[in-house]
Amino acid sequence: MASRPKATILDIAREAGVSKSTVSLVLQGSDLIRPETALKVRKAIEDVGYVYNRGAANLRKAHSNVIGMVINDLTNPFFAEMAVGMERVFQSAGIVPFIANTAENPVRQEEVLKSLMEQGVAGLIVSPARGTTPGAFRRIEMAGLPIVFTMRRLPESRIPVIAPDNHRGAWLATAHLIGKGHRRLAFFGGSSDLVVYHERLGGFREACEALGIAKRDTLVVEGETSRKGGIACLETALAMTDPPTAALCFNDAVAFGVMLALRKRGLEPGADFAVVGFDDVIEAQHYMPALTSVAVDSAGLGERAAHVMLKMIQSRTTRAEDHIGAVNLVVRDSCGPDRRAGMGDAA
Amino acid sequence: MASRPKATILDIAREAGVSKSTVSLVLQGSDLIRPETALKVRKAIEDVGYVYNRGAANLRKAHSNVIGMVINDLTNPFFAEMAVGMERVFQSAGIVPFIANTAENPVRQEEVLKSLMEQGVAGLIVSPARGTTPGAFRRIEMAGLPIVFTMRRLPESRIPVIAPDNHRGAWLATAHLIGKGHRRLAFFGGSSDLVVYHERLGGFREACEALGIAKRDTLVVEGETSRKGGIACLETALAMTDPPTAALCFNDAVAFGVMLALRKRGLEPGADFAVVGFDDVIEAQHYMPALTSVAVDSAGLGERAAHVMLKMIQSRTTRAEDHIGAVNLVVRDSCGPDRRAGMGDAA
């Protein structure tokens, strides 16, 4: 069981009775080699249990076949879906994506990026951790490594971004709530250090204004982008005098939290308080009641990001355009009409 | 923006007016270097924007600082939780885990493993894809690379496994159902090509036998380990004459599917049909009704696996013991008593 010295290209050469150059050529699938020679070499490779050393190869080849995916929260199913979309694209291009998780921790992110670069990746797809400093990617840019952001945008950075149309999504959702007769609306969850937050909140605000909801009839409460955060937001909101009757949530996780908190108070989500989510994760349709949410096509965004990356690698550039993915509101059962507006309904 | 030739250790040496050996020593944090010299070197590194080339280093150093995590289904939150547990341990050991997804595809798994080995990982933690052939890991074992399996075990393999006590978990859950008065039980989901399946099903069968349920009063229906699979299982079961009144599901995803299908038929999970899940993913407690499930401590299993891997790497061995993680039944609201047994309850 002792790990004997690993076989190298030279060992195979000896075994097969050819030169190391020939073996190298075979490994690269060159057509300069006579088929029967290639066969002999491949046989030797199999016999010896040879493992290709890509590190050594990259020493000469300059460009590797792995790209790094750095994700801020792997436990959020949304990102897992996106990762799967990317993988689909890369696989057919012969590229292997390695995923690393930063758990929303900028320090961890720094380490992970460093490690990936040292490993010699050909490119980086990053969904930045919250609180990432603007300079965090300077070194990577300096190194001329292709990099694209997904979902999140950094304040003043020229790195291309693949993200959904947050503004429009929020607009649509808000208009939906207003259309249901709600006149006191809330925006729940998220925090202002995220650009995405401002985009979604902006859509919410503009829709309110455009559709005649006075600013004093809107309530914005920041909070964690998790179930827990949603619960907290609802508590805060209902503690106010003249509370809102509907809320647009920063994402689905927050919305789930809100629904949970409503139930705990004996209120029925949908009937007693309308809630809309954002992202439309798979769970959304399985909740009771099924959650109305803004669908962003996570896998599609992942694929898009992967394509942009491939293009950048092939054209040896570090520039690319942003891509704003289409969104659409998926209406389910979590938004009834405003109770007070529709008194006629009640017994 | 053109990617100028990357700086090497020699460039820094020149910049700092020392030899490459000195730079190398500084990079490794050796205390053989005079502090002020080290400082000079570090300054040069910063100025030049140098990126360490780990591939080149590994050419001499034999062992790297990255380990590969190969996961069969990243979209299953269970595995994401496990991955996070592992990361926690590795991080403090200065090891960077790279995650790769196989999407239950043995071919993809083959590619991913090959790529990881070529990259020179120090070890592999694998949750094998369904349908993995027994020989799939022969090459890795031959190479003397430490490897541990999580969750799933391969038929006749001596690779150490970190997994929950499936048999006992299933036993507990089944006993719970029987205790509630159910006399016709089903086991839903999973397929017999998984060792885990046999473990869980075995626990179910033994509990039935031990607690006086005749074999003809049990129903086993195989199916996908997903919501969809759960839906299909329930349909099959209810189509039978004299159908079961309770089911142990292969995992939580199946259980969610079963609950969904019950609702669609106008049946209330818990009251009209008891269901127990397996894994206790976070969602379980948030469902309506909250799902009774066998908790397996996914993050804890991940940590355990990481520790075993570290030990193997340090002791340069490829052998280790299996670890069977404790399980416990978390009773929530998805298992009412058998309706037919408890007629007295009804109006």
Add this chain to the structure above:
DNA sequence: GCCTATAAATGGAACGTTCCAATAAATCAA
């Protein structure tokens, strides 16, 4: 038979590190 053209295979110099053995500089004992 010779010359040229093509096909197949090969040696050797890189690539960016590490680490051993060797050197240079500083310190100390006598």
Add this chain to the structure above:
DNA sequence: TTGATTTATTGGAACGTTCCATTTATAGGC
């Protein structure tokens, strides 16, 4: 002062590939 010891620094030979420039073998044309 001299030699021995300790402290800092340094060449140079690996490590396992790739790829250019050659060499060798094979075939074709005359």
